[in-house]
Amino acid sequence: MNFIKTFLKLLFDPEAKVDLFKVSPRLYAIFKHQRLHAAWCGMLTVLLLFIILAGLYGPQDPTRNSILYLCWGLWWPSVILSLFLVGRMWCGVCPFPVAGNFLQSLNLSFNQKVPRLLQRKSTEIAVIFFMLIIWIEESTGMKQNPAATAYLLLAIFGGAFFCSVLFAKQAWCTYFCPLGKVMGIGASIAWLEFRPDHSKCKQCTTFACKRGTEQLPGCPIDLGAFKVTNNLECHLCGYCLQLCPHDSPQLNLRHPLYEIIIRKGKFISCTLLVPFLIGSQLARLLDQNIYDLMGLIERECSYEWLCQMGLYVIPLSIGFLLADAIINYSNFIFGVYDDGIMGRFSPMVPVFLPLAFAGELVSRLNYTVRNFAEFPATVGRQFGWQFLEQLTFTIPEWVYPVYGISILFLSELAGLYVLRIFVTKDFEGMISTWRYRFLQMSFFSLFAVYIYLISMGWHIPYLNVLFFFQ
Ligand code: SF4
Ligand code: SF4
Ligand code: SF4
Structure with a gap:
């Protein structure tokens, strides 16, 4: 009954929000300890490797290679469907940046800043990448071609890896990933949002969510909870929960159209x-x-x-x-x-x-x-x-x-x-x-x-x- 009341309140009042971390301390613990995220990420990395290898070296007859359906029939539609419900949460367990993150954890990265010009034009670059993907996908019959599908995934994986070698953190995700940009826009109409409690952040002196602590690095995309004001960039990974000393981050259930009305x-x-x-x-x-x-x-x-x-x-x-x-x-x-x-x-x-x-x-x-x-x-x-x-x-x-x-x-x-x-x-x-x-x-x-x-x-x-x- 309470659930129905809350749902109706959210539906009829665009400004109403419910902090799910407060409603369910268990959910808060799941996000804070990151074990479930690590398990998902590990599983999806194995799946991605399987899809790439089976696409490149498996049978090229579409009726004998299941990766086509795994990729185009299950993965991409599930990601789009998830946008309406949980926003960019897929990015929190995405396997593309895994190899680059591992390399950075070994200090094998030049750790450079992305040049300003690229930062300024990054949205246009990512959107052009996305248009290119749709164009190639539709015009070359990629959905019937296992090797071409594997090359596409390899290209995204390579982009994320190359950026991790050159730049600090997940620069690919922040600036260039075509899927990430599209998801950010789709996530604008999600039921969920990740936001800080600004009254707590005002008193903060460490900004550990972005900068990290002595034991742990900061936000993987160099954003930090205190800067999250919309669903465009944040991956809803919850990693910063363990960094924040004031329990500021919130996971809100909200009216899905609130953000696009404001923006x-x-x-x-x-x-x-x-x-x-x-x-x-x-x-x-x-x-x-x-x-x-x-x-x-x-x-x-x-x-x-x-x-x-x-x-x-x-x-x-x-x-x-x-x-x-x-x-x-x-x-x-x-x-x-x-x-x-x-x-x-x-x-x-x-x-x-x-x-x-x-x-x-x-x-x-x-x-x-x-x-x-x-x-x-x-x-x-x-x-x-x-x-x-x-x-x-x-x-x-x-x-x-x-x-x-x-x-x-x-x-x-x-x-x-x-x-x-x-x-x-x-x-x-x-x-x-x-x-x-x-x-x-x-x-x-x-x-x-x-x-x-x-x-x-x-x-x-x-x-x-x-x-x-x-
Ligand atoms: S932005 Fe792209 S590469 Fe990064 S996590 Fe999201 S989908 Fe994966
Ligand atoms: S989210 Fe936490 S760590 Fe980040 S600025 Fe706010 S209070 Fe500080
Ligand atoms: S702000 Fe927090 S939840 Fe958002 S991407 Fe950074 S670490 Fe993850």
């Missing part, structure tokens, strides 16, 4: 990434569910990957430009995108952000669900376990609309809620009714485009949107 799309990573994510999903759905664009491109290019990448730029750019135009035109209609205190911001980015991540989740889950039945048989073929090969079942088609419509509908509600708060509270009296209605309509039309494109892949004729026009 109003003020960071360039959001303004670039949200339209890119939406655009890449439109291109992907158009390809998978209607035109078989990739099939056309592959035949046109005689399966030459460089040519495929070149041609795939066209649907990707069309998708990006369309999403960017919708967001910018909506900003223009909104009419307020600059003020003396915040500077320039993009009010429609937070409105579209939940849809962008919900679309990403749904399109990734489609791969997960579509290939789930084949996974045991693939493992069986890979390791010669015949009993798994004989395990056959089918996923009923109704599953796709159930999660697809639910997730997209929730994101639609979230976007409309943010828009309503902007119009009725934050910018009260500044946006006329016709502008408000227009924005609702433009938001709804993009949602309708999603539903249309997704419904074309459901193979359930009476749920296909075109059915209504027949």
